[in-house]
Amino acid sequence: MAETIEPRTLRGFRDYLPRAMAARExxxxxxxxxxxxxxxxxxxxxxxxxxxxxLGKGGAESDKLVYRFLDHGDRDVALRFDLTVPFARFAGxxxxxxxxxxxxxxxxxxxxxxxxxQGRYRExxxxxxxxxxxxxxxxxxxxxLVIHDLFVALGFEQFHIRVNNRLLLNGLLQxxxxxxxxxxxxxSLDKLPKAGLESTRxxxxxxxxxxxxxxxxxxxxxxxxxTTETLARLAGTFKDNGQIQDGTARLRELFDVALAVGxxxxxxxxxxxxxxxxxxxxxxxxxxxxxxxPEIGSVCSGGxxxxxxxxxxxxxxxxxxxxxxxxxxxxAMEKLGQLPGGDPPAPVFIVQFDPAxxxxxxxxxxxxxxxxxxxxVFPDAKKIGxxxxxxxxxxxxxxxxxxxxxxxxxxxxxxxxxxxxETVVAESEVAAGIAHILSERPPS
Amino acid sequence: MAETIEPRTLRGFRDYLPRAMAARExxxxxxxxxxxxxxxxxxxxxxxxxxxxxLGKGGAESDKLVYRFLDHGDRDVALRFDLTVPFARFAGxxxxxxxxxxxxxxxxxxxxxxxxxQGRYRExxxxxxxxxxxxxxxxxxxxxLVIHDLFVALGFEQFHIRVNNRLLLNGLLQxxxxxxxxxxxxxSLDKLPKAGLESTRxxxxxxxxxxxxxxxxxxxxxxxxxTTETLARLAGTFKDNGQIQDGTARLRELFDVALAVGxxxxxxxxxxxxxxxxxxxxxxxxxxxxxxxPEIGSVCSGGxxxxxxxxxxxxxxxxxxxxxxxxxxxxAMEKLGQLPGGDPPAPVFIVQFDPAxxxxxxxxxxxxxxxxxxxxVFPDAKKIGxxxxxxxxxxxxxxxxxxxxxxxxxxxxxxxxxxxxETVVAESEVAAGIAHILSERPPS
Numbered sequence: 001m002a003e004t005i006e007p008r009t010l011r012g013f014r015d016y017l018p019r020a021m022a023a024r025e026x027x028x029x030x031x032x033x034x035x036x037x038x039x040x041x042x043x044x045x046x047x048x049x050x051x052x053x054x055l056g057k058g059g060a061e062s063d064k065l066v067y068r069f070l071d072h073g074d075r076d077v078a079l080r081f082d083l084t085v086p087f088a089r090f091a092g093x094x095x096x097x098x099x100x101x102x103x104x105x106x107x108x109x110x111x112x113x114x115x116x117x118q119g120r121y122r123e124x125x126x127x128x129x130x131x132x133x134x135x136x137x138x139x140x141x142x143x144x145l146v147i148h149d150l151f152v153a154l155g156f157e158q159f160h161i162r163v164n165n166r167l168l169l170n171g172l173l174q175x176x177x178x179x180x181x182x183x184x185x186x187x188s189l190d191k192l193p194k195a196g197l198e199s200t201r202x203x204x205x206x207x208x209x210x211x212x213x214x215x216x217x218x219x220x221x222x223x224x225x226x227t228t229e230t231l232a233r234l235a236g237t238f239k240d241n242g243q244i245q246d247g248t249a250r251l252r253e254l255f256d257v258a259l260a261v262g263x264x265x266x267x268x269x270x271x272x273x274x275x276x277x278x279x280x281x282x283x284x285x286x287x288x289x290x291x292x293x294p295e296i297g298s299v300c301s302g303g304x305x306x307x308x309x310x311x312x313x314x315x316x317x318x319x320x321x322x323x324x325x326x327x328x329x330x331x332a333m334e335k336l337g338q339l340p341g342g343d344p345p346a347p348v349f350i351v352q353f354d355p356a357x358x359x360x361x362x363x364x365x366x367x368x369x370x371x372x373x374x375x376x377v378f379p380d381a382k383k384i385g386x387x388x389x390x391x392x393x394x395x396x397x398x399x400x401x402x403x404x405x406x407x408x409x410x411x412x413x414x415x416x417x418x419x420x421x422e423t424v425v426a427e428s429e430v431a432a433g434i435a436h437i438l439s440e441r442p443p444s
Numbered sequence: 445m446a447e448t449i450e451p452r453t454l455r456g457f458r459d460y461l462p463r464a465m466a467a468r469e470x471x472x473x474x475x476x477x478x479x480x481x482x483x484x485x486x487x488x489x490x491x492x493x494x495x496x497x498x499l500g501k502g503g504a505e506s507d508k509l510v511y512r513f514l515d516h517g518d519r520d521v522a523l524r525f526d527l528t529v530p531f532a533r534f535a536g537x538x539x540x541x542x543x544x545x546x547x548x549x550x551x552x553x554x555x556x557x558x559x560x561x562q563g564r565y566r567e568x569x570x571x572x573x574x575x576x577x578x579x580x581x582x583x584x585x586x587x588x589l590v591i592h593d594l595f596v597a598l599g600f601e602q603f604h605i606r607v608n609n610r611l612l613l614n615g616l617l618q619x620x621x622x623x624x625x626x627x628x629x630x631x632s633l634d635k636l637p638k639a640g641l642e643s644t645r646x647x648x649x650x651x652x653x654x655x656x657x658x659x660x661x662x663x664x665x666x667x668x669x670x671t672t673e674t675l676a677r678l679a680g681t682f683k684d685n686g687q688i689q690d691g692t693a694r695l696r697e698l699f700d701v702a703l704a705v706g707x708x709x710x711x712x713x714x715x716x717x718x719x720x721x722x723x724x725x726x727x728x729x730x731x732x733x734x735x736x737x738p739e740i741g742s743v744c745s746g747g748x749x750x751x752x753x754x755x756x757x758x759x760x761x762x763x764x765x766x767x768x769x770x771x772x773x774x775x776a777m778e779k780l781g782q783l784p785g786g787d788p789p790a791p792v793f794i795v796q797f798d799p800a801x802x803x804x805x806x807x808x809x810x811x812x813x814x815x816x817x818x819x820x821v822f823p824d825a826k827k828i829g830x831x832x833x834x835x836x837x838x839x840x841x842x843x844x845x846x847x848x849x850x851x852x853x854x855x856x857x858x859x860x861x862x863x864x865x866e867t868v869v870a871e872s873e874v875a876a877g878i879a880h881i882l883s884e885r886p887p888s
Contacts, residue, residue: 005497007536007756009490010521015534017541018485018548025476025486032469036789037813039820041462042469046453046567047491047523047553048511053449067492069513072557077454079491090459092451097461099837101823104462109491113516123490136823138802145806149813253802260803261810312451345480358582358697359704362589366705369481369593376483379545379580393543 012114012122019342023330024125026341027154028107031127031324034150035105038142040129043104045086047111051076057085057311065112079111083128083323091132092312100133100317107326121327130321132308137250140284140304140320141257147288147300147322148263154329155338158291162271163254165284166303168234168247169275172220175238176213185209186275189221193273197222221273227255230270250284282306284320293332300324346374348434349396349417351388353403355381360407364400364430371431373438392417398437400430456558456566463786467774468569470785471598472551475571475768478594479549482586484573487548489530491555495520501529501755509556523555527572527767535576536756544577544761551770565771574765576752581694584728584748584764585701591732591744591766592707598773599782602735606715607698609728610747612678612691613719616664619682620657629653630719633665637717638741641666665717671699674714694728726750728764737776744768790818792878793840793861795832797847799825804851808844808874815875817882836861842881844874 009015016024032042048071055063055078067079080086083106095102107127114120129146131139144161151159169189173182188203195203197218204214223230235248251270258268276285283304290299302322309317333339348368350361361377368375376396378387384401391399401413406424414433415422425433453459460468476486492515499507499522512522524530527550539546551571558564573590575583588605595603613633617626632647639647641662648658667674679692695714702712720729727748734743746766753761777783792812794805805821812819820840822831828845835843845857850868858877859866869877 004536004757005755007497007533007753008494009537010492010494010515010519011517013490013492015490015538016486016488017538018487021486021488024488029473037818039788039790039818041789042460042465043462044460044465044468046457046459048454048457048555048567050452050454053451065516067513067515069511071454071511072509073455075454089451092448093453094459094461099834103820111492123492131823134823136825138796138799138806138821138823141802141806142821142823145810257803257806261806309451311449313448344483345485346483352582355582358585359701362582362585362701362705366589374481374483376547377582377586379575379578379582379586381580390543 010122012116012120014121014123019339020330022341022345023333023339024326024341027326027330027333028127030153030340031107031150032105034146034153035129037149038103038146040103040105040131040146043087043090043106044108045080045083045090045106047079047109048077049080049086049089051078053089054078054080054085057088062112065114067111067113081112082110083108083126087128087130088309089312091317092309095133095309095313095315095317101131101139102133103129103131105129119331125326127324127326128321129323130308130319132317132319132321135318137253137284140250141254143284143302143320143322144254144258144268144286145261145263147286148258148267150300150324151288154333155340156290159288160267160269160291161286161288161300162269162274163251163284163286164271164274165247165251166275166281167243167283168251169272171238171241171243171245171247172217172234174243175241176217178209178213178217181207181209183279185217189217189273190275192218192221223272227270228252230272231255247283254284276301276303280305286322290332290336292336296328296332298325299329299332344374344395344397346376347397347438348373348375349387349391349399350375350377351384351391351399351401352378352381353384353401357402357407360402364402364412364427368400368431368434371434373434388415388417398434454566456560456564458565458567463783464774466785466789467777467783468770468785471770471774472571474597474784475551475594476549478590478597479573481593482547482590484547484549484575484590487531487534487550488552489524489527489534489550491523491553492521493524493530493533495522497533498522498524498529501532506556509558511555511557525556526554527552527570531572531574532753533756535761536753539577539753539757539759539761545575545583546577547573547575549573563775569770571768571770572765574752574763576761576763576765579762581697581728584694585698587728587746587764587766588698588702588712588730589705589707591730592702592711594744594768595732598777599784600734603732604711604713604735605730605732605744606713606718607695607728607730608715608718609691609695610719610725611687611727612695613716615682615685615687615689615691616661616678616716618687619685620661622653622657622661625651625653627723629661633661633717634719636662636665667716671714672696674716675699691727698728720745720747724749730766734776734780736780740772740776742769743773743776788818788839788841790820791841791882792817792819793831793835793843794819794821795828795835795843795845796822796825797828797845801846801851804846808846808856808871812844812874812878815878817878832859832861842878 051068066081071077109125111123173179184207192200205211231248231252238244281303285303287298288300304320307316308319365375365377399415411424416437495512510522510525515521553567553569555567617623628651636644649655675692675696682688725747729747731742732744748764750762751760752763809819809821843859855868860881
């Protein structure tokens, strides 16, 4: 006998078994519906691109994680490590044809050769949505509304979106004379929720920032006053600072509109400590947290940037967008016991009692499907007990059974597999019987 | 100014712009619904696998096409070139947990460094569905029914499925004493529809097969008698040939059940010339053709195999399945002028007339979405004419316009963008106005 090869996946990669995959499909379909309801259009880009397109965008550290190799034609190629860089290339290539403003969503796997600790995977999905070609605050507001509708559509009650604006942050750093050090200070500030106040303070001070200035900054960032009041106070204090005026005005409008549209006040919060690591954000920034699992961090983050595709086109393309962390969200839903997509795709199981009647079993399956329920004919004419055991184990809800006696009388046995109740009905009553067991009308 | 990089994709790779991507999403969603209605469950596997898992399965020719490289840990890895080999590995790894019979569908991109002529791509999608762990003909019949329902669900009227059985073919070759040469003969036979009778005959004869035997084989393969009659005649002529008896019996049952379930006779045909190149098919084989585009070849093909995962597990896993050629089908639908998914995801366009009323525009958009239609607020307060021009160009159907006058009166202008008709209605009448223009009730 030939030797077998050990079946295994690469470290950091994984199979999706049906339960997990059904959940992913459910989540992607819901997200798609919300994105589409706001007029975002779907796109896709190749998994493989020229390395020169993908590399040098996120710094040397991130370049090291990229899967890169020479292809059959000795081209230097790489697997995409996010959906943003390919979108920038895509926009540079197609924006003239598509026109602006252009709204797109893009869902797909990305690859990073990272350490695999802490549930990190080397292949994972991103779901991005962006509006490019406009600087209008209306686009920023819309992104926040999309995030809100998305989490409602995914069945979350307890979540909140934290919003900030880099203009306001930059203006405050300017007032403190810290604009030269803004990158380092913002990086420290961003860790505040996890690191805590004292540790963040030390990090900033040890970076060479005056202690008093650090305290003023941290007081702003952690102030607990009501949103409108905070924004009014900052705007009033720094009347001559253009960035602070701009940033507060945009934030005020964002909160006003979101609340007017019906977003519950506890679901949207101003948080001046949010800075987001990525250097390219220049305006609105936001993060989304599940109230019951704050420790997993933001599950949907994004912001405004000045120019998406400067490397590929001279057309300036300002934009705003966010990215849903699909795998993190699925892990969270599993933890919360609300993993979606659990209903079997086909609830009706037709026992193959007598192989001579195969056509009758398939005819019944077709009839059930025409009513809108999925149906399966068991392929092997095994003992009925074994077939029903399979049906129960695989979560079917209803079994239909007919042998020579039933066919002679024009009846079917119909069995509720959860309650283990069996009745006999005329063929014309089978649909009503299934509906009764499923406590529902046919889905279509 | 920094130099720009030319934005381009690799040869053989392509972007999906919104129109093409909407069509792909529509098609995948329909296919998913049909697969699920038969109880097939979704799975996914990684894009990257150990090279030893993927290579050596399709011969040296196909190995050469595989994208293969050393990863960061110097592991010999490769991108999947189909979904069958990863499924075999997956089954070897998880079948004990999943149990048999196991029915799965799997949709995703695969990569092959092929020549890019004739519309071939190096990245393309496959949509496979298989039932493994059973030899029952019921599973074969179901695969044909799934293909039938799939093409009906995709809106095709004019298609047909050609069915054959390798047992029957092998039995006939045995009768001619050609079993030793079956691979070469079947490869030639498979080209018959494209190459024509005379060229196929020459190829077989020049391979060293007796001319008379070749003619007998070709007479069987091209016989035009009615299905039942053909099968009965072959079964009657070769009473002692087990493979012919088996093959004809399985085919007879397949046709009987399909017709009994309601498949139109012109949509399913016996075709003894179908052999399919892949060596691993051992029973039922089928191909699907669009009547209006026969030249593009089969758009959904598959068959029965004896053992899926012999390389990875000692558990024998016979199975049957088929693969939908997504890209070929999309190209065909475009040619036939029936590319799906063309309706704009958001038909309602809200003009941003007066930025001071942004909250009112977003409120209206939310209201429209709550009724089940997608809605967009234009982000920039440009001239109305420019906004409406954008709306028309991007296929919106309805524009809603309100400025200070309308807000004072509680009315909205509602414009049919195709007919270019504008009316003024009370805010409470907007929903009815949209429904009228779209000639439909809200979709949900």
